[in-house]
Amino acid sequence: MTLEVAMGTRGPIPERSEARRRRNKPDGPDLVQAASGPPIDSPDLPEPDALWHPIAADWYLSLRESGQSAFYEPSDWAMARYAAHVMSQVLLSERGPNGQLVAALNSVMSSLLTTEGDRRRARMELDRKKPAGPKLASVSPLDSYRDIAGG
Template identity: 45%
Template sequence: MPGPPPKREDQRRRRNKNPDGLTTVTAAGGKRPKLPRVSPHWHPLMKDWFRSLKESGQSQFYEASDWQTARLLAEIMSQELNSGEPVKAAMLGEFNRAAASLMTTEGERRRLRVELQAPQAQEDGGKVVSIMDRYREKLSE
């Protein structure tokens, strides 16, 4: 989807429109794939990046092929970072493009219509309180 990322669902004015083009597929096997290990020879930045994927909310959607893609990205970028030469802009651009395909950025998750909720928002029933709502409450007191 080209253009700016869509707004979060709770920020949209028009909520009666059904999401277009939404397809739901049940994962094969119904269980999480075995997660690859962090390689000891990877660059420290890539180790941290790969570990952060394991802790991120979108990782629940990852299949085995997604983990292997992340593993390949970490391997290639580690070689680039460990080479002792400055990282080429083209390589960094390709890394960012491939990392975006793994939903590592908020904008990419919105484009794919995946929204991650903070744990405290779920405890409150998912209610989002805006500054204007707080202001209205103070005025009505």
């Protein structure tokens, strides 16, 4: 019997690619970069169950808007629905959360790459859309000043 372990599922969270210093040798499989935000060709997905807790429904809906969902297969969406259902049961329980159930739920959420740390361990980075900030002034007045000052 052979046991295969996926690389990068344990240990410290790797730095984002732009924060890494060493660039001459990759330390694992190729980095996958994807656009942040909802995928262009998202499948038709069922709406959250009306009986789910609002937090579970929000989590499920947030996956539709997340960049990693571009890589989801139908089985991943089925797992996401299952996780949202279990999450809802935990949140609606009068006895409070069960530690083992919460740990299992976190594992399912991790396998769906729902946190940045999970995505970095899987060597996936989402490019965030940078908001359009104020337009910077042209440097030509500074260049004119340098020409006049003899600098």
